Amino acid sequence: MVIGCGQCGGRIADQFALLGKNARRQRGISIVSNVLAVNTDIADLSGLVHIKADYKHRILIGSRKTSGHGVGKLNELGAQLAREDGDKILDSIRETRLLQDTDAFLLIAGASGGTGSGAIAVLTKMIKERFVDKPVYNMIVLPFNYEETTEERTIYNVGTCLKSAYGVADAVILADNQRYVRDASSISDNFSKINYRFVEPFYNILSAGEETNPRYIGSKVLDAGDIIQTLSGWTVIGHSKIASSFLPFRLDFRGKHAETQKGAQAMEDAIAELSLKCRPEDARRALYLLSAHPNKMSIDIIKELSATLRDNAKHAIIRSGDYPRGDNMGVTVIMSEISSPKKVMDYFDRTIRFISLDKRLSQGFNVEDAFGSIPSLLD
Numbered sequence: 001m002v003i004g005c006g007q008c009g010g011r012i013a014d015q016f017a018l019l020g021k022n023a024r025r026q027r028g029i030s031i032v033s034n035v036l037a038v039n040t041d042i043a044d045l046s047g048l049v050h051i052k053a054d055y056k057h058r059i060l061i062g063s064r065k066t067s068g069h070g071v072g073k074l075n076e077l078g079a080q081l082a083r084e085d086g087d088k089i090l091d092s093i094r095e096t097r098l099l100q101d102t103d104a105f106l107l108i109a110g111a112s113g114g115t116g117s118g119a120i121a122v123l124t125k126m127i128k129e130r131f132v133d134k135p136v137y138n139m140i141v142l143p144f145n146y147e148e149t150t151e152e153r154t155i156y157n158v159g160t161c162l163k164s165a166y167g168v169a170d171a172v173i174l175a176d177n178q179r180y181v182r183d184a185s186s187i188s189d190n191f192s193k194i195n196y197r198f199v200e201p202f203y204n205i206l207s208a209g210e211e212t213n214p215r216y217i218g219s220k221v222l223d224a225g226d227i228i229q230t231l232s233g234w235t236v237i238g239h240s241k242i243a244s245s246f247l248p249f250r251l252d253f254r255g256k257h258a259e260t261q262k263g264a265q266a267m268e269d270a271i272a273e274l275s276l277k278c279r280p281e282d283a284r285r286a287l288y289l290l291s292a293h294p295n296k297m298s299i300d301i302i303k304e305l306s307a308t309l310r311d312n313a314k315h316a317i318i319r320s321g322d323y324p325r326g327d328n329m330g331v332t333v334i335m336s337e338i339s340s341p342k343k344v345m346d347y348f349d350r351t352i353r354f355i356s357l358d359k360r361l362s363q364g365f366n367v368e369d370a371f372g373s374i375p376s377l378l379d
């Protein structure tokens with residue numbers, strides 16, 4: 001179940017709603033049990049397209065205090081309003097027809113805003129307390145570089161949001177806006193392309209374990225259990241596609257070798273496309289899914305993918321699966337339990353400076369050091 005908080009979270013959740021519709025239409029399966037958007041701003045909720053338009057799915061919080069006009073980047077206010085009106089979200093979750101079939105919750109927010117940045121950890125905590133048997137994950141979107149220099153509160157919001165989310169969510173998937181920015185295009189064009197890039201890797205990962213047609217069931221099915229076992233702590237996700245226009249079983253040895261090489265290349269590309277730049281060797285858990293046309297699945301490619309991932313994520317427990325569906329060969333990779341990702345540590349460092357504790361941070365700086373100094377939005 002996907003819950004978007006604030007404008008950024010709501011728009012990305014909207015993209016998940018579209019993904020759910022596509023899975024039903026194209027594959028006849030259900031991969032998303034419900035999609036909700038939570039906001040303090042009526043206009044943001046009105047701009048969504050795919051999330052159902054009723055008040056149980058587009059949930060306005062804090063309307064008495066903000067008159068439906070947002071919290072103006074004050075994430076403490078976002079957190080407070082989520083605490084006061086959180087029951088509305090819990091009610092909508094409880095009324096979800098497919099609640100029993102929900103394997104996990106995914107809450108999404110932009111770290112630098114007010115509503116989503118403040119609400120995400122508070123709602124995560126409430127949902128975890130109410131639905132104790134289901135993991136609750138966060139996807140947190142990091143701002144563009146220019147926002148860090150032009151908007152005063154950006155760093156503080158990001159630091160407090162990341163700290164609060166890490167303290168309560170079962171995993172925090174980091175997605176960096178700056179990764180996919182294309183200077184030449186407009187901001188709105190950028191946003192829709194970036195949102196697509198963030199959500200696309202989930203399509204096959206969520207589909208593989210829900211597949212019902214025997215023709216498309218892999219030899220090694222990657223299901224919700226594998227994903228849940230993989231997701232922990234700081235996490236990133238990436239995806240790559242390779243057009244494959246021939247059948248490997250009819251190839252001569254040179255063609256076969258080239259096809260196998262494509263497997264290694266696809267894995268390298270997926271790692272290069274991870275949602276936040278990080279060091280794969282810092283991951284303690286990893287997962288990959290190979291999707292390809294049933295006729296193009298080959299054991300050699302799977303071996304090559306495994307070897308390439310092992311070379312990169314040297315210290316990780318690796319899980320994998322294959323999904324024989326689709327015309328293009330695609331590789332989705334998740335790296336999880338990443339120790340002290342550099343960009344996150346930089347945010348903690350700069351947040352501490354921002355709140356003028358003026359503590360010089362030495363080389364051995366780690367999450368625990370930073371946590372002591374940064375205020376939590378959960379208190």
Ligand SMILES: Nc1nc2c(ncn2[C@@H]2O[C@H](COP(=O)(O)OP(=O)(O)OP(=O)(O)O)[C@@H](O)[C@H]2O)c(=O)[nH]1
Pocket residue numbers: 005006007008009011012040041044070071072073074109110111112113114115116117141142143144147177191192194195
């Ligand atoms: N990827 C992506 N980022 C977005 C989108 N909309 C906003 N952002 C980013 O989200 C951050 C701002 O958060 P918002 O979600 O707009 O803020 P909010 O949670 O609605 O909070 P307030 O507007 O202060 O009430 C900035 O870093 C934006 O670049 C979007 O559709 N996609």
